Amino acid sequence: xxxxxxxxxxxxxxxxGRILTDAAWSVLFVAPALTLLGAFALLPVLAAGWLGFHxxxxxxxxxxxxxxSNYIRLAGDERFLAACRTTxxxxxxxxxxxxxxxxxxALLLARGIQGGERGPAWGRxxxxxxxxxxxxxxxxxxxxxxxxxxxxVNYLLLxxxxxxxxxNWLGDPAWAIHGAILMDVWKTTPFAALLLLAxxxxxPRELSLAAQVDGAGxxxxxxxxxxxxxxxxxxxxxxxxxxxxVRVFDAVYVLTGGGPGNSTETLSIYAYxxxxxxxxxxxxxxxxxxxxxxxxxxxxxxxxxxxxYLRELSR
Numbered sequence: 001x002x003x004x005x006x007x008x009x010x011x012x013x014x015x016x017g018r019i020l021t022d023a024a025w026s027v028l029f030v031a032p033a034l035t036l037l038g039a040f041a042l043l044p045v046l047a048a049g050w051l052g053f054h055x056x057x058x059x060x061x062x063x064x065x066x067x068x069s070n071y072i073r074l075a076g077d078e079r080f081l082a083a084c085r086t087t088x089x090x091x092x093x094x095x096x097x098x099x100x101x102x103x104x105x106a107l108l109l110a111r112g113i114q115g116g117e118r119g120p121a122w123g124r125x126x127x128x129x130x131x132x133x134x135x136x137x138x139x140x141x142x143x144x145x146x147x148x149x150x151x152x153v154n155y156l157l158l159x160x161x162x163x164x165x166x167x168n169w170l171g172d173p174a175w176a177i178h179g180a181i182l183m184d185v186w187k188t189t190p191f192a193a194l195l196l197l198a199x200x201x202x203x204p205r206e207l208s209l210a211a212q213v214d215g216a217g218x219x220x221x222x223x224x225x226x227x228x229x230x231x232x233x234x235x236x237x238x239x240x241x242x243x244x245x246v247r248v249f250d251a252v253y254v255l256t257g258g259g260p261g262n263s264t265e266t267l268s269i270y271a272y273x274x275x276x277x278x279x280x281x282x283x284x285x286x287x288x289x290x291x292x293x294x295x296x297x298x299x300x301x302x303x304x305x306x307x308x309y310l311r312e313l314s315r
Contacts, residue, residue, distance in 0.1 A: 045292060052286035059279050070286035080287065082262065083270040087294070090181055090252075090266060091245040097185045098241055099234065102192030107222075109193070110200040124194070131190040139254035142183040146170050170256055173263035180252045180264055187251070188244070192237045199233030200226070235306040239299050246295040267291040 055066045074080050109123055130138070145152050146169040157163045169175045203226060211221045249268040252258065258265035258273070268291060275284030 045289070048285045048292075049289045051282060052289045054282040054285075056281040057279060058281065066282070070283050071290070073283065074286060074290060079262065079265075079270060080267075080290075083265050083267045084294070086177065086264060087246060087248075087266045087268075087291075090177065090184075090248060091242060091298075093178075094181045094184045094188075094245050095238060095241045097181075098189045098192045099237055101185065101189045102196050102237065103234075105189070105193035106196035106200055109197050124197070127190040127193055129190075130187045133187070135187065135250045136254050138183060138187050139251050142179070142186075143170065143255055146179055171260055173260055176256050176260060177264045180255050183255060184245070184248065184251055188241065192241060195237050195240075196230065196233060199230050203229050231309060232306060235302050239302050242298050242302070243295050246298065247291060267294070 052070050053065060053067055054063060055069070056063045105127060133141075144150070148154065148166050148168045148171070151169070153169065154163070154166045158166070167175065169179045207225050207229075208221050211225055216224070247268050248266055249272065252264050252266055253269055253272070256264045258269045267287065271284050271287035271291060274280050274287055278284075
């Protein structure tokens with residue numbers, strides 16, 4: 001595409017004495033996207049980071065530069081540390097469950113597609129339903145499912161004899177965070193499944209057929225062929241889901257509001273309450289920047305693992 005456009009406009013866009021190089025054309029066509037990305041993504045992050053170096057309380061007219069004081073304060077903030085633990089716990093359990101369940105669904109759908117069945121086409125549509133429902137609606141729906149007296153969860157567990165009396169799922173700190181994790185897994189597993197299904201369909205089927213001819217079983221084919229070739233897609237799913245899980249807000253806030261007793265308060269909820277309920281713009285911006293850096297570090301960790309794997313694979 002770039003070469004075609006270059007030929008079209010080569011008569012008009014010339015540097016003194018020569019036509020623009022391929023690298024220059026590439027930068028020229030990517031520049032609008034990079035400009036928009038910088039305006040709507042990078043600049044707000046930099047602005048929040050800069051605001052984190054200030055003590056700003058508009059209600060009292062306070063606006064002063066305090067340097068690293070807000071970030072140093074985070075190290076001794078027990079509520080911040082608890083929010084970090086909650087966020088990492090939520091991220092670890094939800095992302096792990098979503099990738100494993102998504103991989104299982106993708107394998108089932110891919111097997112049906114290879115067999116020429118019509119069911120997988122409807123299956124791809126049906127599994128998208130939880131992901132298509134707005135998060136706020138999903139949270140309200142699960143809030144009623146968890147209801148202590150009228151919820152379906154307690155009803156089914158009581159009827160099967162698994163519990164002797166109704167459980168207050170969202171009022172018990174030990175259960176509330178797991179209820180939020182279950183809701184998030186239900187909603188976002190289809191997203192992981194579709195990405196993994198696309199990765200499975202990109203793997204040449206001839207590799208599996210050749211392995212079967214050599215006497216390899218299904219588990220060996222999956223472990224030695226499918227999983228290594230699918231690993232880059234798995235890392236992409238991990239990156240997307242980890243970024244979303246680290247900054248989770250609406251699902252947990254609507255479901256529990258961060259309670260009971262801040263037991264489900266994530267970093268995004270703590271930052272929101274600090275910014276918009278107590279109007280501590282400087283400290284809240286430091287919280288938001290720290291949350292961004294946490295997600296960035298986890299993402300870079302995935303990228304380094306993938307690069308190391310690809311380097312070993314190329315040897």
